[in-house]
Amino acid sequence: MTKQTYISALENPIFRTVSEASKHLNLESYVIGGYVRDFILKRGEAKDIDIVAIGSGIDLAQEVSKLLPGKPKVSVFKTYGTAMLKTGGIELEFVGARKESYSEESRNPAVENGTLEDDQNRRDFTINALALSLSNENFGALLDPFNGIEDLRNKIIRTPLDPDITYSDDPLRMLRAIRFASQLDFVIEKQSLDAISRNANRIKIISKERVVDEINKILLSETPSKGFSLLHKTGLLPFILPELVALQGIDEKEGQTHKDNFWHTLEVVDNISKTTDDLWLRWAALLHDIGKAPTKKFDEKLGWTFHAHEFVGAKMVYKLFKRLKMPLNDKMKFVQKMVLMSSRPIALASEVTDSAVRRLIFDAGDYVEDLMTLCEADITTKNPKKFKKYHKNFQLVRNKLVEVEERDHIRNFQPPVTGEEIMETFNLKPSREIGIIKDAIKEAILEGEIPNEYEAAREFMLKKGKAIGLVPLTPEGGTEKK
Structure with a gap:
């Protein structure tokens, strides 16, 4: 120039x-x-x-x-x-x-x-x-x-001086090298890359906040897998996210194997990065399978299983955020919810029932679209027929979500009958019976037994109250005769 x-x-x-x-x-x-x-x-x-x-x-x-x-x-x-x-x-x-x-x-x-x-x-x-x-x-x-x-x-990351000295002096530069390689789609020069591997343990002197700042920038790059692959290759990842490292590898028993959940995870992160710039949704993609390492078991009839890995993974999210001094606020709770619910739409895709969709909307609330985005990114099959089939099934779920929400208004659900009205109707003080009736109304709406409307809910309340031995007040303030 x-x-x-x-x-x-x-x-x-x-x-x-x-x-x-x-x-x-x-x-x-x-x-x-x-x-x-x-x-x-x-x-x-x-x-x-x-x-x-x-x-x-x-x-x-x-x-x-x-x-x-x-x-x-x-x-x-x-x-x-x-x-x-x-x-x-x-x-x-x-x-x-x-x-x-x-x-x-x-x-x-x-x-x-x-x-x-x-x-x-x-x-x-x-x-x-x-x-x-x-x-x-x-x-x-x-x-x-x-x-x-x-x-x-030439798209090369290189240190001005001896890379061993550069990285040992300020180990944060190792993460910066990988972050720039990921953001700019550059290659780290071999001497420099080898020096990162030799000095990886020095990352321990860097504050968690500075480390997370670089990880966030890698996650927000166009193809995050490039950065995470380099973190893995250089030996930095075990010091930062050992939960991810634990996912690597394929075990075989009695001729049965499972997929390598580490590389699968990186594919999911790349997939979701094509559709969203939301940092916390990308974190959810990165952590969605971390519960699989501690729950992996071999069953002679079922093969490899990961029972309750979503529940275990959601609990691990809190510990991970706390260890890395990340925010323990609504951002963490969002990632937890995404991890906890990450398999729900997958189960729905094979049989899309109204009641199951209502429950999904009820549990996911405002995050149901984010959850669907995560689950679609989780499709990493290399079989074109299966890939097309799975995406088609998810589109059916999306269509059903719109249909059910327009009809039943389940998102951010509030019971049509309040606890105060239940207390007044049956002359109750705060008690477990109120919770029983509220839960029964909610379940009836979610199961499609009654519409999400006041009159239907009130009639159901009266029936449920009588069924558990409660007597409603008359309009004059007395109780109905049994």
């Missing part, structure tokens, strides 16, 4: 403002890292921009703020020698050029001032060490000491 092309990367007026501020302070500044990389890859305009100053990044940020309309607030992080400001929908982070040295126990380096070359040396990958000058004399000139442009063209 020509110098002029790189100048076109700096058309946003903010870059001229940074250039002017740099001149005021008599220091050099550069745009570096992801912004430059993504411009060259034509990945769209980045909203996060890293500026490196040969001097104080904090002073440069404050000078830039003075030159901008409204003088946006500068957030200063003195510990790290960085500053950040937001303007025009863009977030700029400023840092002084530095060199780093690491101890074995921590990924937080000892930092000292350095040159641009020192700063580029400390970058994780050659493709992230690309810098564009903001100086007036050579505005837009590319500084590429490690031939990162060539690596971009």
Whole structure:
């Protein structure tokens, strides 16, 4: 690419403002890292921009703020020698050029001032060490000491320096390498890939939150299996998601085998990624079979079985989220529900009855479409006839879901008769009889014995109450004669 092309990367007026501020302070500044990389890859305009100053990044940020309309607030992080400001929908982070040295126990380096070359040396990958000058004399000139442009063209992830040192110093870079390979569809250069395997156990010093952040980005890539295959190949996965590793392998007994549930899971994740960008639904796909490892048994009559693996898997979801310090809120509960119900529509597909569909809608609530999306992604058969048949059956289920919901209004079901009305009708105080009647009404509606309507439900309530020995009040306030 020509110098002029790189100048076109700096058309946003903010870059001229940074250039002017740099001149005021008599220091050099550069745009570096992801912004430059993504411009060259034509990945769209980045909203996060890293500026490196040969001097104080904090002073440069404050000078830039003075030159901008409204003088946006500068957030200063003195510990790290960085500053950040937001303007025009863009977030700029400023840092002084530095060199780093690491101890074995921590990924937080000892930092000292350095040159641009020192700063580029400390970058994780050659493709992230690309810098564009903001100086007036050579505005837009590319500084590429490690031939990162060539690596971009060849789609290669490579470290600027010795990969063993790079990954041992900051083990998070191993996950970043795999994440970039997955996001960009790049290949990790062999020396670098081997170094990840050698240093895999170093990932243990990285906080769970940082690890999960990278896993989320891998999950949100176009083909997540690429990233998870690399995590598996390099030996990182057992330190992060041992529940997935436990699914790998095919056992044989008396000539009977089962599918490899690890590679099946990755197929399911890729399938669902074609239809949804929902991170938590992708997590559900990743974890939908984790209960199969602890429930796997061989039965002489049935062959390999995984009884109650959905129930076991749902309980494992909570433990996994807690271990990885992931949110234990509605996101976790959603993943649990998806795992717990992941086989329900499959069972329905062979015989689509109204009552079974009502129960599915009742149990899944607002997530019934997500559940169907997950189950359709779970079809990984390579037999074209079976593939077509299974999808056709699921379409029948989807059609039935619409038909039953339009007629019976089961989603987010509320009993047509309330507990208060039951208490008033039979002159009851809070008691187990109220629950018995409410459950009976719910079951009658779900089984199709009565419609989901008030009058039918009230009549059923009176019958059920009498059946368990309750006497309804008369309109005058007395009780009916037996």
